[in-house]
Amino acid sequence: xxxxxxxxxxxxxxxxxxxxxxxxxxxxxxxEAGKTLGIVGESGSGKTVGTLTIMGLTRAVNTKIxxxxxxxxxxLLTSSEQQMRSIRGDEIAMIxxxxxxxxxxxxxxxxxxxxxxxxxxxxxxxxxxDRAAELLGMxxxxxxRSRLSSYPHExxxxxxxxxxxxxxxxxxxxxxxxxxxxxxxxxxxQAQILExxxxxxxxxxxxxxxxxxxxxxxxEVADEIxxxxxxxxxxxxxxxxLFANPQHPYTRGLLASIPRxxxxxxxxxxxxxxxxxxxxxxxGGCAFHPRCPRAFDRxxxxxxxxxxxxxxxxxxxACLLEPAERSRKA
Amino acid sequence: xxxxxxxxxxxxVFLLLAVSFITFIxxxxxxxxxxxxxxxxxxxxxxxVASIRHQLGLxxxxxxxxxxxxxxxxxxFDFGYSYQxxxxxxxxxxxxxxASISLAAGAAFLWLVVGxxxxxxxxxxxxxxxxxxxxxxxxxxxxxxxxxxxxxxLYLFSSDIGVIPILPGANSYVPLSENPxxxxxxxxxxxCVLAVSFAAFYxxxxxxxxxxxxxxxxxxTARAKGLSERRVVLRHGLRSAITPIVTIFGLDLGxxxxxxxxxxxxxxxxxxxxxxxxxIVRSDLPVIQGTVLLxxxxxxxxxxxxxxxxxxxxxxxxxx
Numbered sequence: 001x002x003x004x005x006x007x008x009x010x011x012x013x014x015x016x017x018x019x020x021x022x023x024x025x026x027x028x029x030x031x032e033a034g035k036t037l038g039i040v041g042e043s044g045s046g047k048t049v050g051t052l053t054i055m056g057l058t059r060a061v062n063t064k065i066x067x068x069x070x071x072x073x074x075x076l077l078t079s080s081e082q083q084m085r086s087i088r089g090d091e092i093a094m095i096x097x098x099x100x101x102x103x104x105x106x107x108x109x110x111x112x113x114x115x116x117x118x119x120x121x122x123x124x125x126x127x128x129x130d131r132a133a134e135l136l137g138m139x140x141x142x143x144x145r146s147r148l149s150s151y152p153h154e155x156x157x158x159x160x161x162x163x164x165x166x167x168x169x170x171x172x173x174x175x176x177x178x179x180x181x182x183x184x185x186x187x188x189x190q191a192q193i194l195e196x197x198x199x200x201x202x203x204x205x206x207x208x209x210x211x212x213x214x215x216x217x218x219x220e221v222a223d224e225i226x227x228x229x230x231x232x233x234x235x236x237x238x239x240x241x242l243f244a245n246p247q248h249p250y251t252r253g254l255l256a257s258i259p260r261x262x263x264x265x266x267x268x269x270x271x272x273x274x275x276x277x278x279x280x281x282x283x284g285g286c287a288f289h290p291r292c293p294r295a296f297d298r299x300x301x302x303x304x305x306x307x308x309x310x311x312x313x314x315x316x317x318a319c320l321l322e323p324a325e326r327s328r329k330a
Numbered sequence: 331x332x333x334x335x336x337x338x339x340x341x342x343v344f345l346l347l348a349v350s351f352i353t354f355i356x357x358x359x360x361x362x363x364x365x366x367x368x369x370x371x372x373x374x375x376x377x378x379v380a381s382i383r384h385q386l387g388l389x390x391x392x393x394x395x396x397x398x399x400x401x402x403x404x405x406x407f408d409f410g411y412s413y414q415x416x417x418x419x420x421x422x423x424x425x426x427x428x429a430s431i432s433l434a435a436g437a438a439f440l441w442l443v444v445g446x447x448x449x450x451x452x453x454x455x456x457x458x459x460x461x462x463x464x465x466x467x468x469x470x471x472x473x474x475x476x477x478x479x480x481x482x483x484l485y486l487f488s489s490d491i492g493v494i495p496i497l498p499g500a501n502s503y504v505p506l507s508e509n510p511x512x513x514x515x516x517x518x519x520x521x522c523v524l525a526v527s528f529a530a531f532y533x534x535x536x537x538x539x540x541x542x543x544x545x546x547x548x549x550x551t552a553r554a555k556g557l558s559e560r561r562v563v564l565r566h567g568l569r570s571a572i573t574p575i576v577t578i579f580g581l582d583l584g585x586x587x588x589x590x591x592x593x594x595x596x597x598x599x600x601x602x603x604x605x606x607x608x609x610i611v612r613s614d615l616p617v618i619q620g621t622v623l624l625x626x627x628x629x630x631x632x633x634x635x636x637x638x639x640x641x642x643x644x645x646x647x648x649x650x
Contacts, residue, residue, distance in 0.1 A: 055554060057550065057554065085558060086556060088554055088555065088556035089554060089556035089557075094551075095552040096551060096554075098547055100549040101352055101548060102547040102548055104548040104551070104566055104569070104572060105548070105570070105646060106569050106573075106643070106644060106645060111597075114559070115555065151645040151646070167551075
């Protein structure tokens with residue numbers, strides 16, 4: 001069976017006054033129907049721009065897009081704006097990072113939900129309101145019908161994110177893109193929202209791309225994980241493989257910088273040194289080499305390609321280190 | 331909300347009292363021509379001036395005069411009589427008000443349509459030639475003084491002195507009740523001239539607001555829902571971007587209803603603006619007082635109105 005979404009060699013760059021920003025430089029991945037892909041990376045790694053581009057939301061005169069993104073066999077990158085409009089919010093829906101700013105402050109929750117339904121479904125306002133109330137109930141808001149006439153500012157952050165989720169699920173999308181859905185929330189609420197998303201995904205069978213900088217988030221929900229750095233995927237594997245056997249020094253760095261309760265406190269965290277590179281003039285060769293503890297001469301000259309890791313199917317890494325070298329302690 | 335409005339209305343009364351008092355004091359404390367002498371004509375005898383002064387009550391202390399003025403105003407809605415010709419000020423104002431309202435309302439309609447239209451177009455096409463051209467032109471519109479624009483317009487288009495004589499020129503104002511068609515044509519030029527700077531200012535303001543709003547996360551949400559770009563801009567974008575403009579619009583309209591002195595003067599429109607100008611020139615205190623109070627009345631009510639509207643426009647605003 002062909003995947004629901006198949007992205008091939010996606011490249012996105014923006015012409016800015018400071019130069020050309022290569023936000024995404026050749027990214028490929030598949031999302032199977034009903035499965036979850038986690039895309040992990042620091043801010044500026046191109047993870048958001050990539051998915052916004054698939055949604056057709058980065059089109060502008062100063063944007064250059066190439067590659068293909070086949071959704072159900074149809075290339076989203078070359079689809080007309082009108083075709084994209086009929087897909088957005090219907091077959092592919094999005095949840096954004098900041099629920100405080102992602103809902104319109106001047107419209108009621110009900111109006112915003114009804115609008116989302118009526119764009120794609122030819123139903124009466126009353127029917128749309130019924131559906132909206134049903135959705136709010138689904139995402140765990142009590143007394144959903146009376147909530148319809150509330151404004152976003154009357155809700156807490158967690159409640160607003162629930163509304164965003166309800167809105168995204170309004171038309172039973174086949175693919176849900178969740179861009180940092182828990183980042184702006186309190187830690188206790190984060191877990192609830194993740195659980196809710198996972199639950200609803202099980203119920204509806206929708207596929208999902210979850211974008212995050214937090215490996216802990218994808219560990220809970222993703223089937224497959226792609227780690228991005230400077231606009232490229234540097235490692236891609238099933239969630240189990242990635243956590244059990246991380247190959248790329250960057251992935252290992254990310255894992256080492258997560259605080260863990262079961263680790264001796266005196267060891268301390270091991271942050272990745274340095275800062276994410278400039279996307280206008282990224283370092284030559286492997287973009288991670290200036291921060292990589294294992295970098296050697298070739299790393300600054302040669303761009304590593306994603307290659308299969310011996311012994312595990314579907315685990316691929318873009319690193320010039322010898323396989324045996326990668327897992328050695330630094 | 332009701333309590334809020336009641337409290338604001340009390341304030342309005344207090345403000346109007348304060349305005350009337352300050353106008354009165356300014357008139358008395360600052361040097362001005364003697365109204366009695368002005369009224370008495372050329373080379374009057376001192377006794378004539380004195381008798382006129384007595385007749386107008388000007389020989390009494392200011393607080394007595396002010397007290398009498400306020401008493402008549404509050405009890406009888408009587409604004410006194412013009413020093414100049416004895417006409418009741420109330421009658422003067424009410425006869426001049428339609429012209430000012432005609433001018434202000436027509437110009438406001440025009441500048442809203444043009445200003446908002448241009449602002450939206452410029453905002454959805456940022457940094458294009460169209461955007462730069464319209465915003466550049468708007469800057470010219472804001473900078474051009476209204477009396478100069480008025481004279482240029484008259485020079486170009488008025489039927490008597492115009493290069494292209496297609497519109498009635500100065501002094502052609504006809505009340506709406508007399509002849510609606512002439513009323514309309516006579517006001518075309520004044521409306522346009524008065525609206526230019528406002529339209530220019532509003533378009534720049536709306537362009538700025540709307541460009542900013544269109545970058546908001548909730549606009550991305552609206553697009554992600556699959557809404558048409560038209561709906562995204564006109565419903566979601568404009569809804570937020572227009573709110574500050576409503577505030578300014580209320581105040582601008584309030585100010586103009588109290589008289590557009592320059593435009594009325596250039597086009598010789600018998601409105602409140604020209605009445606106040608003439609009364610200042612003639613030191614005609616009752617008329618000055620009346621026009622100032624009227625202007626203040628429009629401004630404070632416009633303010634109150636705007637604040638109330640705001641609560642409806644922005645659900646986050648709640649008045650206690």
